[in-house]
Amino acid sequence: MLQNLISILLLVLLAACIKLLASCHLHSIEPGADTKLKLIIEAKDAAPELEMLLKNLLWMRRNRLLRTELSVRDMGLDPEARALAQKMCHNDHIPFIERE
Numbered sequence: 001m002l003q004n005l006i007s008i009l010l011l012v013l014l015a016a017c018i019k020l021l022a023s024c025h026l027h028s029i030e031p032g033a034d035t036k037l038k039l040i041i042e043a044k045d046a047a048p049e050l051e052m053l054l055k056n057l058l059w060m061r062r063n064r065l066l067r068t069e070l071s072v073r074d075m076g077l078d079p080e081a082r083a084l085a086q087k088m089c090h091n092d093h094i095p096f097i098e099r100e
Contacts, residue, residue, distance in 0.1 A: 037068040040097075043085065044075040054088050071095040 031037040039057070043050045050072075060066035071094060072085050089096040 031067070038071070039068045040071050040073055042073045042075045043077055043081070045081070046078050047081045047085070050081065050085060051088065054085075054092075054094075058092055071097060073097040074099040 041050070041053065041057075054070075054072070057066060057070060061068070061070070072089055074082060074085070074097065076099060077085060086096050088094070
């Protein structure tokens with residue numbers, strides 16, 4: 001009896017989750033015909049979030065959720081973070097703007 005009740009409750013929760021996921025709509029971010037969108041990421045110091053930020057933005061771009069030019073500007077990255085940023089930019093054809 002209790003096991004049946006738990007099974008029914010789990011099925012109801014599963015159905016609610018499926019309905020919630022089905023109602024979520026992903027819309028793309030894109031400029032209009034007369035506008036251009038550029039995203040410049042300015043990073044400094046160790047920038048621990050930079051790798052994940054780039055990965056997420058690239059995923060959005062590959063899935064056509066983000067239609068923009070991306071670039072990374074070095075605002076004083078430490079050597080390790082700079083090397084990682086340069087590698088990611090090179091691999092994904094993103095301009096890397098050196099610190100002036």
